Amino acid sequence: MFHLKNIQGEWKEEGLAPFSELMMTWNAKRPLNGKYLFYAGVITDKWSPWLLYASWGSDGQASCNNTVEVASVKVYQDAFEVLGEQKATGFQIKVATEGDASLDQIYGLHVYTNSEKPQESISSFLPVCLEVKGLSQMTLDHVRHKHLCSATSTMAVVRYLSKNGEIDPVSFAQKVWDGGFDIFGNWVFSVAQAATELGPSWDCWVERLGGFEEIYRRLQSGTPVVVSVRSPLPGSAQTYPKGHLIAVIGFEPKEKKVVCMDPAFPTDDQTRAYYHLSDFLEAWERRGRISYVFSKRASVST
Numbered sequence: 001m002f003h004l005k006n007i008q009g010e011w012k013e014e015g016l017a018p019f020s021e022l023m024m025t026w027n028a029k030r031p032l033n034g035k036y037l038f039y040a041g042v043i044t045d046k047w048s049p050w051l052l053y054a055s056w057g058s059d060g061q062a063s064c065n066n067t068v069e070v071a072s073v074k075v076y077q078d079a080f081e082v083l084g085e086q087k088a089t090g091f092q093i094k095v096a097t098e099g100d101a102s103l104d105q106i107y108g109l110h111v112y113t114n115s116e117k118p119q120e121s122i123s124s125f126l127p128v129c130l131e132v133k134g135l136s137q138m139t140l141d142h143v144r145h146k147h148l149c150s151a152t153s154t155m156a157v158v159r160y161l162s163k164n165g166e167i168d169p170v171s172f173a174q175k176v177w178d179g180g181f182d183i184f185g186n187w188v189f190s191v192a193q194a195a196t197e198l199g200p201s202w203d204c205w206v207e208r209l210g211g212f213e214e215i216y217r218r219l220q221s222g223t224p225v226v227v228s229v230r231s232p233l234p235g236s237a238q239t240y241p242k243g244h245l246i247a248v249i250g251f252e253p254k255e256k257k258v259v260c261m262d263p264a265f266p267t268d269d270q271t272r273a274y275y276h277l278s279d280f281l282e283a284w285e286r287r288g289r290i291s292y293v294f295s296k297r298a299s300v301s302t
Helices: 151-162 171-175 187-198 213-218 279-283
Strands: 001-002 010-013 021-028 033-042 051-056 058-061 065-067 073-076 079-082 090-099 106-113 203-206 227-231 243-252 257-261 272-278 290-296
Touching: 001 058, 010 106, 021 033, 021 051, 021 090, 021 187, 033 073, 033 079, 051 065, 051 073, 051 187, 058 187, 058 227, 065 227, 090 257, 106 203, 106 279, 151 171, 151 227, 151 290, 187 203, 187 290, 213 243, 213 279, 213 290, 227 279, 257 279, 272 279
Parallel strands: none
Antiparallel strands: 001 106, 010 090, 021 079, 021 106, 033 051, 033 090, 051 058, 065 073, 073 079, 203 290, 227 243, 227 290, 243 257, 257 272
16 A cells, blocks of 8 residues: 655555555545546556546546556556556546645555565454444435445545544435445445544545455554445345445454444444354455455644
């Protein structure tokens, strides 16, 4: 992961471990008028053209479907991909503004690349459980509530971290809707809105974590992790052949149970779910270990 807190409009990193996937997340105040345009490029044997990654602003947000065949690169929804057998060894990011949008309102950019990294190891686990209140997507007054797992899981975590239970999940869902694909499950937009709600004292980003040890360490530090899973997941509310987002809020090592806030259950009180670690890991692996990560900035006092 690469984190940038001094936003100057362009950002370049070279000489990196080879990678084929990049995901960019921004932490910003949403402009009242105007928008941000986020572009990305990578270097293989040469630099690729700039590709529009996403637009985000006062009138909504949209991801892209852009492919440059001659450069073997592609942007599709959440990810910038290097196609074929090629690998990139660097990236560059550019942020353009329209209207009243200002770079001063962006307080964090985060870039994940899928280069190999060493796995963490923990010799022993202690019980941990964060008191994240249940929030069922099925109870939300929205015609597409069955599609709001990402927004609802993220909203539950934002309420917990902000200690503000009044943030409206339906309004939150509308602010993560991807106008480019008519979906509510765009990972990057969910995290961008979480950062808007939490403010500049928090860093929020998307990455593929290396394993459960990384989730556990974040639980120990007091922050839940939202993850994507795909069926089968014994004990779940329903099957999720295309994926489903849940919040991991605890772990019971004696029973090897992962404690989750799963918004697919019919009521708020039923959303506390316990999945066996091996089942959870298999379901998470089927989605490439996608995770929404939240981290309090040490330099900002409350």
